[in-house]
Amino acid sequence: MEIWNQIWFFLAGLGVFNGLLLVGYCFLILRSKQWRNVLFGLLMLMLCIRIGKSLFHIFTDVDRIYRQIGLSACVMIGPLLYLYIKTLLGKAESHPKSRLIHLGAPFISVVTVGVIWPYETNPDLWNNYIVQGIYAVWSLYLIAGFVLVLP
Numbered sequence: 001m002e003i004w005n006q007i008w009f010f011l012a013g014l015g016v017f018n019g020l021l022l023v024g025y026c027f028l029i030l031r032s033k034q035w036r037n038v039l040f041g042l043l044m045l046m047l048c049i050r051i052g053k054s055l056f057h058i059f060t061d062v063d064r065i066y067r068q069i070g071l072s073a074c075v076m077i078g079p080l081l082y083l084y085i086k087t088l089l090g091k092a093e094s095h096p097k098s099r100l101i102h103l104g105a106p107f108i109s110v111v112t113v114g115v116i117w118p119y120e121t122n123p124d125l126w127n128n129y130i131v132q133g134i135y136a137v138w139s140l141y142l143i144a145g146f147v148l149v150l151p
Helices: 003-029 037-058 063-086 097-116 122-150
Strands: none
Touching: 003 037, 037 122, 063 097, 063 122, 097 122
16 A cells, blocks of 8 residues: 555544544443434444445455445434434424334335345445435435524
8 A cells, every 4th residue: 555545544544433432432421311412323333334334445355245334324324314403403303203214214124125135246236226225315314404404
């Protein structure tokens, strides 16, 4: 690896490491287990998994299962960010059923797809269609989060 690649790898790895420290702080150190802290910790965890997967994919030859894990974590970033914004603005419902739908539906979907059509044996399906679906879900939740923030 040339020196600039090593520097980029170090900086990106440092970001992932700091994110994991923040996740540990949210789950292990914070005494108040408020819903917004849990959402923030999960959001940071998904971002660390996604960025860490990309980091190792770019700079090393990583197994396909890790690519699938990174892409699967990516689908959860949108719903977690949306629910976190909603909680911060005080617009979260007291009923956890909607939270379960926002978090459960994408999670169950990506796990089911990952079991039926794993990335290991279907990389073309994942790279062409499933990734587009993941980014569509992510984009819709980002737009929904912006709509919450705008007023």
